[in-house]
Amino acid sequence: MAAVIFFVCAALVLTGAFGVILGRNPVHCALFLLVTLVSVAVLYLQLDAALVAAIQIVVYASAIVVLFLFVITLLGVDRHEPRDDSHPFQRVAAIVLGVLAFGGIVVLVHGNRWVSGAHSTRGALGPADTGNVETLAKSLFTDFVWAFEMTAVLLVIAVVGSVVLARRSGHRPEVTDVPEAVPTPQGSRETEGSNA
């Protein structure tokens, strides 16, 4: 049974991943990403990580994918992008590099016999039917409490930073290339001309 669940979810994970990188419409890409994220959450459940699976669904599959879809529709880029293969060499090189990287990972990890190292250095997993919620919370609020507090700082910085970045400052520039809202320093044209 575990094998069936694993292989079905693995197929869904890879289908979603290929859909993300091959889809022409960004909305389809976001929905394929959702397939991958939910399948990975099921795999987390298979690995006795119920809390991580729940967070995966709540944070990733809900918040992040909805944020992606919101930005796609806000910007109005939900149309098929033109297939401009100005650099077909790039595409082939990327695929070759990807296959080589996958082979490299497999060879490297196989050389170390996949799983090695000390067991249970930060505390063992709980019984399989508990989903490790209590174990994870205990570790998070004892061993990792400093890092946990720092995530609060990180999130505050991220929220303030994204507000500052996305805020509409002054009037909207109508011209696409020459931003008129930003004052250009005097003499920048001359230096550019002299350099050219």
Next chain:
Amino acid sequence: MTALNYPDHITATYYLILAAMLFTIGAVGLLIRKNTLVMFMCVELMLNAANLSFVAYAKALNDISGQVIVFFTLVVAAAEVAIGLAIIIAIFRRRQSVNADDVDLLKG
């Protein structure tokens, strides 16, 4: 292969190979796509591959810290998406495009 067997012989190796495939697909997608939004989704695929291998190691080594690190990765991913999408919106407002090839100047 390790001696750490899950039921029905799904070992950690299967999960790690799946994570490696997912990471590779994400990396290739990041290289071949030009839409910055889709490139962001490819970064999410790579983060998920790393998370999956963390949880697989947590199970194989019977250690909770793998799952705790996934928790922190999720926080960083959420912050990264918020900042990244704000940058994409700012670029779109300036250039009317989300194509990565249109953003090739260090100034303006």
